[in-house]
Amino acid sequence: MSNELQTNLRHLENASIVDLLGDVTATSDAILTTAYTAATDSGKLIVLNFKEASYINSAGIAIILSLLNRARTNGRRVVLTSLSSHYQKIFHMVGLDQFATIYESEQAALSAAV
Amino acid sequence: MSNELQTNLRHLENASIVDLLGDVTATSDAILTTAYTAATDSGKLIVLNFKEASYINSAGIAIILSLLNRARTNGRRVVLTSLSSHYQKIFHMVGLDQFATIYESEQAALSAAV
């Protein structure tokens, strides 16, 4: 598939940022889990950055839900940033924003959440 | 139609700029002619700015050809700016760039052509 998800992990002083590049769909499970596991090693706040994720479907949202559940079990804090206003609305509709704060930008996430 | 062409005319010191906003197609004839006529009044260089023209088809190109022909008859100079690289290629394929210089940006057109 053309726009298969890729991830990029950046370790900052107070947070580990996972950049999501591409589509977040049914086929993103393994790569998202791997990225989450790598990010969680640092013990810091985990920021999922959706800036370059232009297509997110219900299967992708289900995967993110499971990931948030795992984070809660492990006592890890996860926040989301840089979702388009459309996907902010969608994440709100399915109630996902009750379990993870959504910030407008990476900068906003870092200053507010750290 | 949704993205029907609109034009915006800006009179600068040495040039009249016609911003093309929307689709350049078969239905753009009247509005392009009106904009050209208004721009030509000033007697200055005419810059057709394609920055906001994301869809240009063969009928639109035909209209621009006629307009360049009219300009030549009237002794008016017309240059084109801010075409995407795709449309630069297309305009080159049909030979349009032999009759009107294409500049990367409005700034480039103004400094080179005035």
Add this chain to the structure above:
Amino acid sequence: MTHSKYRIELHVPSVLGFEKVAMDAASAVARQMGFEPTRVDDLRTAVAEACLNAMEHGNQFAQDSEVNVLMICEDDRLDVNVLDEGRGGTAPRITEPLTVDNPPLGTHGNMGMFLITQLMDEVEVTRLPEGSLVRMTIYLKHALASLAKIGLQ
């Protein structure tokens, strides 16, 4: 532009990823009709979810199966009909989406049909002999949509 009764028909294979062809075709139709960008985005998500359900639940991803997307442009609205081949034992049903408290095991969170009904002005599910039909409607004027939603139109 008078839209009355323009008909656009699209067939895509039951292969993940091809729902994007339907999304892009539907959004081109909606933009052509003059729908605002936010409504076009709503439609994109709804069409994608309906096609994904049709591919998976309706067609069981069968290799020779197709999803049929029929769009009708009316003066005041766009109808998008997504039809599958009814190869599964289920029919489209609208349920509450799963949450972090009760997370999905795999990639099914009951979110597709839920989102479709939230995003579209009208949704109608019909079980036809040939398969399931999900009909989604958006109105050009939100006021009309609200009236339609409460059954006054």
Add this chain to the structure above:
Amino acid sequence: MTHSKYRIELHVPSVLGFEKVAMDAASAVARQMGFEPTRVDDLRTAVAEACLNAMEHGNQFAQDSEVNVLMICEDDRLDVNVLDEGRGGTAPRITEPLTVDNPPLGTHGNMGMFLITQLMDEVEVTRLPEGSLVRMTIYLKHALASLAKIGLQ
């Protein structure tokens, strides 16, 4: 992704503007197959021009007429077939585009078919009983395309 023989079919009315639906559907297919953005742009223009010709010359903009766009994804290439209803007296022909020295009177500059042949790797025009068929092919690997163009593939 193996593309072998995915089939996408689209029908649009003969109304100016609806060629954009075909453009967007075709580019979604091409992106899905992994074509580069510049090739996707080439395809967009070629598909638009073929559909415009089909609407105007092939279907005479007849109200009940349709343009049929059939896309076939193969491992190495994408074929886009644009079929009209052959209502006009003409057939698609490739001519030199008009220039500023000899400008078009209206909006016909003989540029559509010319651009299609310039932009696509292969173009085949067939006159079928039901109408004209313009088949346009682009290859995923440019090398293959060049071989095909000179008839070695």
